[in-house]
Amino acid sequence: MGIQEVQNQSQAPAYQKKKKAGRADGFQASFLQNLKNRDQAKHANTAVETEAIKAVADTQTGVQAKVDKVGMGRIGAAPGIRVNAAVTQEPLQAVEVRHMSYEESDHVRIAVTEGYTLKGKREEGEDARVYVEAKYEDGRVEAYQVDMAKVAGQTEHVIEQFALETMQEA
Amino acid sequence: MEQKWSYLVEEYRAMLYRIAFSNMKNRADAEDAVQEAFLRYMKEEKPIQNKEHEKAWLIRTTIHICLDILKSGWYQKTVPWNESFENAAKHIYLPYQVRDDETLEAVLRLPVHYRNPIYLFYYEDYTIHEIAVILNEKEGTIKTRLRRGREELRRNL
Numbered sequence: 001m002g003i004q005e006v007q008n009q010s011q012a013p014a015y016q017k018k019k020k021a022g023r024a025d026g027f028q029a030s031f032l033q034n035l036k037n038r039d040q041a042k043h044a045n046t047a048v049e050t051e052a053i054k055a056v057a058d059t060q061t062g063v064q065a066k067v068d069k070v071g072m073g074r075i076g077a078a079p080g081i082r083v084n085a086a087v088t089q090e091p092l093q094a095v096e097v098r099h100m101s102y103e104e105s106d107h108v109r110i111a112v113t114e115g116y117t118l119k120g121k122r123e124e125g126e127d128a129r130v131y132v133e134a135k136y137e138d139g140r141v142e143a144y145q146v147d148m149a150k151v152a153g154q155t156e157h158v159i160e161q162f163a164l165e166t167m168q169e170a
Numbered sequence: 171m172e173q174k175w176s177y178l179v180e181e182y183r184a185m186l187y188r189i190a191f192s193n194m195k196n197r198a199d200a201e202d203a204v205q206e207a208f209l210r211y212m213k214e215e216k217p218i219q220n221k222e223h224e225k226a227w228l229i230r231t232t233i234h235i236c237l238d239i240l241k242s243g244w245y246q247k248t249v250p251w252n253e254s255f256e257n258a259a260k261h262i263y264l265p266y267q268v269r270d271d272e273t274l275e276a277v278l279r280l281p282v283h284y285r286n287p288i289y290l291f292y293y294e295d296y297t298i299h300e301i302a303v304i305l306n307e308k309e310g311t312i313k314t315r316l317r318r319g320r321e322e323l324r325r326n327l
């Protein structure tokens with residue numbers, strides 16, 4: 001009884017072999033055709049590819065130059081704060097973190113749903129400058145000094161807007 | 171000695187009350203928890219190393235007292251008298267102006283494992299390292315709770 005069962009099982013997959021063989025033939029034919037097509041296309045596309053690679057390289061160089069110029073990588077890396085780099089570079093300057101407390105600050109913004117807090121204090125001196133400290137959900141703390149003379153009244157930049165509010169509060 | 175205790179109470183009372191209130195959500199229970207924390211500090215026999223240790227000890231103890239009260243069978247069978255949770259945020263007198271009471275109330279409604287890290291990080295301005303020490307958790311755990319708590323808060327608002 002047991003021997004019969006084993007024998008039956010060994011005979012069962014005969015139809016599968018046929019199927020596999022058929023698939024292999026089809027694959028071989030398709031593969032050969034692809035090889036042929038690739039050789040033909042290779043010669044035709046060489047000139048086009050070279051041109052495309054050059055164009056991409058030119059674009060990347062241009063973008064990198066622009067990023068270096070405006071310092072977007074440094075300021076725009078903060079989560080929750082979207083930076084319009086072209087507008088923001090001039091008035092903002094990264095400075096050393098002082099670890100200012102809420103009590104010492106002139107103005108506080110707690111943005112729990114965006115994952116950051118901002119503390120602002122108007123600097124002493126003749127120039128209108130605001131010190132802004134940003135703390136992010138991942139633990140990073142960054143500090144900026146904002147030159148208010150260079151901030152546009154209708155700025156959309158979060159830190160510049162906050163600096164304007166701090167000036168009003170102070 | 172008396173001066174030391176009065177200094178201690180003056181220094182930490184307001185902050186501990188806010189933390190206790192964020193857990194208890196009613197004034198009387200929050201005050202009881204803070205009082206109990208000070209009493210335990212006075213009876214503490216292990217030496218407190220420095221000011222930071224002292225602060226962390228008091229916060230941790232206050233949170234534990236709150237959680238113990240909330241878990242107690244007696245508390246679960248009682249209903250706070252004449253307290254409205256809708257105005258809970260108005261009982262937390264922060265040393266700065268918070269314009270968004272709605273978010274603060276939503277934070278107070280979060281489950282305890284999200285509420286305490288978020289409250290300490292955003293409203294009391296503690297660092298992730300300090301919160302990890304206070305709550306006796308790993309820094310990675312605190313970061314995860316901050317992120318997940320914020321996501322839950324966004325869904326609730």
